[in-house]
Amino acid sequence: MPLVLDPENYAPERLRELLAEQREGLTEYLEVLRKPPARVRDPASVRTAIDLVESAISTIDRLDPESADRRSLADATNLGYSVMLAAIDLWKSHADVSRVPRPSAPSSD
Numbered sequence: 396m397p398l399v400l401d402p403e404n405y406a407p408e409r410l411r412e413l414l415a416e417q418r419e420g421l422t423e424y425l426e427v428l429r430k431p432p433a434r435v436r437d438p439a440s441v442r443t444a445i446d447l448v449e450s451a452i453s454t455i456d457r458l459d460p461e462s463a464d465r466r467s468l469a470d471a472t473n474l475g476y477s478v479m480l481a482a483i484d485l486w487k488s489h490a491d492v493s494r495v496p497r498p499s500a501p502s503s504d
Contacts, residue, residue: 398476402469410468411460417475418455421448424482437489444485451478 398417402410425448428441435441455471463471 397469397473399469399472402465405465405469407465407468410465410472414455414458414460414468414472414475417472417479418452420479421452421455421475424448424479425452428482428486431490434491435489436491440485440489444482447478447485448482451475 399405399410399413405413425445428445428448431441451474455475458467458471460468
């Protein structure tokens, strides 16, 4: 599911902010993938995640946010969002990390 369903419902400034946030998140996650904090069971799949993230960042960087129309901004934002979700899934599937959040400790009340 896309992050931005109808670009016309967003001000161009907000779309530029969303795009910048997606790019920043991709950049941060790229570092996790490049320097894994857990054992990688399938390096090829993690390499695929790295390639996806790098390509998405490259695509986003080719867009001039100041002159782009709402649809282009939304498309780039949605690309970043989808790639982030795919990269997270690849990471979780092919590294020794928890796939489900750990339950919180029981309350001592």
